[in-house]
Amino acid sequence: MDVDVKDFNLDREITWCPGCGNFAIMDTLKNTLAGLGLSPHHVLVVAGIGQAGKMGQHMRANTLHVLHGRLLPVATGAGLVNDSLKVLAIGGDGDGYAEGGNHLIHAARRNIDITYMVHNNMIYGLTKGQASPTSEKSIKTPTTPQGNPLEGLNPVALLLGLKASFVARSFAGDKEQLGTILEKAIQKPGFAFIDILQQCPSFNKLNTFRWFKERVYDINEEGHDPSNLEEAFSLAQQWGEKIPTGIFFDDPNPRPVFREAVMGEMGSSVLSTDINPLDIKEIMEEHL
Amino acid sequence: MDVHDYSVKVGGEAGQGINTIASILSRSFADQGLHLFAYQDYYSRVRGGHNFYQVRTATYPVYTFSDNLEVLVALDKASLDLHAGELSPGGVIIYDKALEVETPGDNALPLPMAALGKEHGGKEVMGNSVAAGAAWQIMGGDQAVLEQTLGRLFQKKGSAVAEANLKAARAGADYANKNFSGQCNCRLQKGSRNKSLVLTGNEALALGALAAGCRFISSYPMTPASGVMQYMARQTHRLPLAYEQAEDEIAAINMSIGAANAGARAMVATSGGGFSLMVEGLSLAGMNETPLVIVLGQRPGPATGMATRTEQGDLLFALHAGSGEFPRAIFAPRTAEEAFWVATHAFNTAEKYQVPVFLMSDQHLADAYYTVEPFDLNEVVIDRGLIMSEDELAQIDTYDRYKITESGISPRAFMGQGSKCVMVPGNEHMESGYSTEDPVVRTTMQDKRMRKHKALAKEVKAPDSYGANNPDTILLTWGSSYGACREAVDKANRQGGKWQVVSFPQLWPFPGKETMRLIEKAGKLISVEMNSTGQLGRLLRVETGKQPDMAVLKYDGRPMNAAYVLRQIETGGVNPWM
Numbered sequence: 001m002d003v004d005v006k007d008f009n010l011d012r013e014i015t016w017c018p019g020c021g022n023f024a025i026m027d028t029l030k031n032t033l034a035g036l037g038l039s040p041h042h043v044l045v046v047a048g049i050g051q052a053g054k055m056g057q058h059m060r061a062n063t064l065h066v067l068h069g070r071l072l073p074v075a076t077g078a079g080l081v082n083d084s085l086k087v088l089a090i091g092g093d094g095d096g097y098a099e100g101g102n103h104l105i106h107a108a109r110r111n112i113d114i115t116y117m118v119h120n121n122m123i124y125g126l127t128k129g130q131a132s133p134t135s136e137k138s139i140k141t142p143t144t145p146q147g148n149p150l151e152g153l154n155p156v157a158l159l160l161g162l163k164a165s166f167v168a169r170s171f172a173g174d175k176e177q178l179g180t181i182l183e184k185a186i187q188k189p190g191f192a193f194i195d196i197l198q199q200c201p202s203f204n205k206l207n208t209f210r211w212f213k214e215r216v217y218d219i220n221e222e223g224h225d226p227s228n229l230e231e232a233f234s235l236a237q238q239w240g241e242k243i244p245t246g247i248f249f250d251d252p253n254p255r256p257v258f259r260e261a262v263m264g265e266m267g268s269s270v271l272s273t274d275i276n277p278l279d280i281k282e283i284m285e286e287h288l
Numbered sequence: 289m290d291v292h293d294y295s296v297k298v299g300g301e302a303g304q305g306i307n308t309i310a311s312i313l314s315r316s317f318a319d320q321g322l323h324l325f326a327y328q329d330y331y332s333r334v335r336g337g338h339n340f341y342q343v344r345t346a347t348y349p350v351y352t353f354s355d356n357l358e359v360l361v362a363l364d365k366a367s368l369d370l371h372a373g374e375l376s377p378g379g380v381i382i383y384d385k386a387l388e389v390e391t392p393g394d395n396a397l398p399l400p401m402a403a404l405g406k407e408h409g410g411k412e413v414m415g416n417s418v419a420a421g422a423a424w425q426i427m428g429g430d431q432a433v434l435e436q437t438l439g440r441l442f443q444k445k446g447s448a449v450a451e452a453n454l455k456a457a458r459a460g461a462d463y464a465n466k467n468f469s470g471q472c473n474c475r476l477q478k479g480s481r482n483k484s485l486v487l488t489g490n491e492a493l494a495l496g497a498l499a500a501g502c503r504f505i506s507s508y509p510m511t512p513a514s515g516v517m518q519y520m521a522r523q524t525h526r527l528p529l530a531y532e533q534a535e536d537e538i539a540a541i542n543m544s545i546g547a548a549n550a551g552a553r554a555m556v557a558t559s560g561g562g563f564s565l566m567v568e569g570l571s572l573a574g575m576n577e578t579p580l581v582i583v584l585g586q587r588p589g590p591a592t593g594m595a596t597r598t599e600q601g602d603l604l605f606a607l608h609a610g611s612g613e614f615p616r617a618i619f620a621p622r623t624a625e626e627a628f629w630v631a632t633h634a635f636n637t638a639e640k641y642q643v644p645v646f647l648m649s650d651q652h653l654a655d656a657y658y659t660v661e662p663f664d665l666n667e668v669v670i671d672r673g674l675i676m677s678e679d680e681l682a683q684i685d686t687y688d689r690y691k692i693t694e695s696g697i698s699p700r701a702f703m704g705q706g707s708k709c710v711m712v713p714g715n716e717h718m719e720s721g722y723s724t725e726d727p728v729v730r731t732t733m734q735d736k737r738m739r740k741h742k743a744l745a746k747e748v749k750a751p752d753s754y755g756a757n758n759p760d761t762i763l764l765t766w767g768s769s770y771g772a773c774r775e776a777v778d779k780a781n782r783q784g785g786k787w788q789v790v791s792f793p794q795l796w797p798f799p800g801k802e803t804m805r806l807i808e809k810a811g812k813l814i815s816v817e818m819n820s821t822g823q824l825g826r827l828l829r830v831e832t833g834k835q836p837d838m839a840v841l842k843y844d845g846r847p848m849n850a851a852y853v854l855r856q857i858e859t860g861g862v863n864p865w866m
Contacts, residue, residue, distance in 0.1 A: 010722075012722060040709050041703075041704065041706070041707055041708060041709050042704055044550075044703055044704070046546070049714075056713075057713070057722060057723055060709055061709055062703040062704065062709050062710045062711070062712075063709070063710075063711050063712060063713075063721070064545075064546065064549055064576075064712045065711075065712065065713045065714050065715065065723070066542065066545070066572065066714055067542070067568055067569070067572050067714055070538065070539075070542040070568075070569070070572075072539075073506075073534065073538070073539035073540075073542035073543045073546065074542045074543065074545055074546035075546060076532070076539075076543050076546060077504060077506060077532075077542070077543035077544055077545065077546030077547035077548075077550070077554070078546035078547060078549060078550035078703070079546075079550075080504065080530045080532065080543075080546075080547060081503060081504050081530055081547045081550050081551065081552040081554075082550035082551055082552075082702075082703065082704055084704035084705065085550065085703055085704040102535050102536060102539070103535065103538075103539055105535070106534075106535040106539070110532075259530075262524070262530065262531065262532060263524060263530055266524060266525065266526075266527070266528050266529070269528040270503045270504070270528045270529070270530050270552060271503065271528075271550075271551045271552060271702075271705075272528075273528040275500070275501030275553075275670050276501075277499040277500070277501070277632075277665045277666075277668035277670070278665050278666070279498075279527060280495060280498045280499050280527070280665065281665060282526075283495065283498065283523060283526075283527075284485065284495060284662065284663060284665070285662070287485035287486055287487045287491070287495075288483055288484075288485060288662065
């Protein structure tokens with residue numbers, strides 16, 4: 001089916017700062033969805049809280065703009081009962097790696113059929129510049145005035161450790177790579193995770209667009225085979241002078257997708273079957 | 289008066305088989321056409337400790353335990369030490385002969401349970417059926433009924449197991465015949481009831497949810513609500529039902545919010561501690577108008593409290609939980625039968641008004657077994673409220689999820705099931721669902737949501753009264769405490785009193801007018817609750833200005849019965865509202 005990318009436009013004011021990485025990510029996502037022939041009303045965007053979460057207000061699709069950190073459970077419930085939706089979860093690093101950390105672990109374990117995009121600008125944007133779980137050690141922010149005492153979390157290594165079905169990292173400054181990865185992620189059955197590095201021109205003066213641009217390189221172009229989990233682990237340890245991006249892992253033998261695993265043959269009937277109280281007669285009579 | 293109202297207590301350590309003995313007897317009472325109330329008193333441990341089951345049977349409905357005890361089946365010494373003194377005059381003790389204790393009087397039968405079990409059933413564990421057979425024989429039950437019950441109970445495990453249990457039970461009965469020389473007050477009659485269901489409050493709630501077409505349940509295990517999710521989890525292979533054990537209660541409620549917005553009837557089940565984690569999600573459901581059913585099985589708090597005990601301490605918590613102001617409904621079934629029907633009604637209420645709805649129970653109701661007439665499933669009403677059809681959606685340019693209406697209810701559309709997108713926010717929003725901070729829109733939207741409270745109030749299930757006409761004393765109660773109050777009223781009225789119990793199947797919106805109509809002429813108004821602060825009495829005062837004259841409260845974690853209520857009233861009760 002032909003889908004016009006403009007169908008995803010919502011005629012509303014966009015509240016991101018000029019130069020924000022979110023513009024490029026949203027454009028790329030809209031293009032990818034249209035390219036895959038997905039209509040907005042067959043897409044569900046579950047968005048968290050933060051600047052990334054505003055994707056749920058800035059593009060046309062079914063949207064569930066939920067509480068901070070809770071996008072994955074909401075996406076799980078919606079996706080489990082409704083197989084006519086392509087479910088995307090979109091949030092930032094604070095939302096996904098701090099408030100939602102527990103949900104992230106279990107969503108990957110469950111292998112729910114969603115694509116999870118984390119806009120990782122290594123800072124809190126919406127609340128004006130506090131440190132996030134991925135902020136660099138020593139960075140000074142309003143909540144780390146003497147410099148961040150902690151090492152940043154390594155989300156790619158974490159997700160590889162969980163053997164998530166699809167693990168990638170991209171950069172908002174490379175729309176071509178991001179588009180390629182998104183297209184594969186959205187088509188991947190099961191849990192597809194993309195950590196998207198992006199600049200925050202207002203609050204992160206350390207990890208700027210230029211800082212990322214000078215460091216990122218594509219591991220797949222350099223020969224990494226996404227079926228090689230051990231090599232993916234080793235690449236995930238790199239950070240600093242060189243930052244690896246691309247598809248780290250694309251499980252060639254993925255676990256069953258969650259809906260099939262939990263519901264088996266009844267899976268597709270949850271919403272398509274009319275409610276009939278007499279269906280429980282047999283169960284009730286077991287109490288006789 | 290020939291009172292046919294008997295109780296048997298089965299006591300022992302966790303893991304010794306008291307559940308098996310109690311369930312054989314319970315099912316047999318039901319199959320003999322009698323009413324049943326069986327409750328379990330257990331510790332939060334898997335092995336050891338002292339546990340007991342108290343099974344009460346009568347020719348009339350019973351909803352709590354009594355003070356009588358006709359038969360004690362003791363599997364350990366602690367049961368003798370703790371419960372022999374509770375026996376009514378002429379009570380019988382059946383105890384495990386292997387305990388080698390001094391005989392506790394003439395009216396006792398030392399029963400070689402394990403030995404007879406091994407000899408006649410092939411295994412020592414068959415001693416449970418030996419004990420059940422002996423107890424049934426001594427109580428004067430119909431042997432054919434017991435044998436039929438055993439056959440059905442153990443059929444699942446194969447005919448060899450069923451046969452072995454049958455033989456063991458016969459051996460127990462024979463042994464009692466030959467060796468018990470005492471007298472038992474029980475003369476079990478045939479009851480007049482048709483075949484009834486035997487089920488717990490939890491099972492009745494779960495069954496009601498399934499009848500209502502619940503399509504999604506996500507929960508995290510927590511006593512005493514785990515039984516609801518476990519029951520439903522067992523049905524996913526034969527009903528279109530999705531179930532997930534969440535990583536925590538925060539995830540559980542958010543999963544259900546996702547499922548509900550995607551078109552499914554959805555629910556969660558938890559207890560106070562878990563519900564504490566759900567409060568944030570509850571508030572989201574209030575803002576984005578998600579229909580959601582929350583089973584809140586109460587146990588004593590604060591914090592971990594007492595995991596396996598009972599209380600009614602979370603009424604005002606459920607009522608006020610969540611940031612901001614939003615409409616909700618709170619139902620509190622009083623019996624297992626009502627739990628089924630109220631559960632079906634809760635889903636209709638949730639979807640019709642697009643609000644979170646509570647089904648509040650407590651450990652006493654959740655875990656106790658009741659006999660109930662089979663539910664007439666043709667009577668179950670399904671009302672999904674206002675839903676846009678695909679045709680209606682095709683005729684509009686854009687769909688406004690939060691359309692302003694007179695009732696406050698906006699027609700729903702399910703994501704992916706029509707040609708329009710559905711925008712569901714957590715922020716304050718315009719009709720489209722797009723977020724806004726506009727003060728006028730905010731006020732309009734808050735008013736729209738709260739209009740649903742008025743609509744809910746018009747359809748509230750009113751309290752009802754039981755007992756004497758023109759009463760001079762009214763007991764006001766809710767939830768499972770109804771059982772104790774009903775019986776207290778019966779007892780008082782038999783002695784010439786003019787008492788009534790007024791009780792509430794629904795507590796929010798509070799049926800103030802209906803309540804006042806019932807209680808305004810009461811000489812004495814007594815609030816009876818399983819908590820320490822008199823929460824129902826407090827709610828009554830806030831909503832109507834009327835304060836009960838006194839309260840009967842209990843918060844030791846153990847349920848109340850009629851005798852407790854009467855004793856407290858006699859000694860003046862308490863006033864927790866000073």
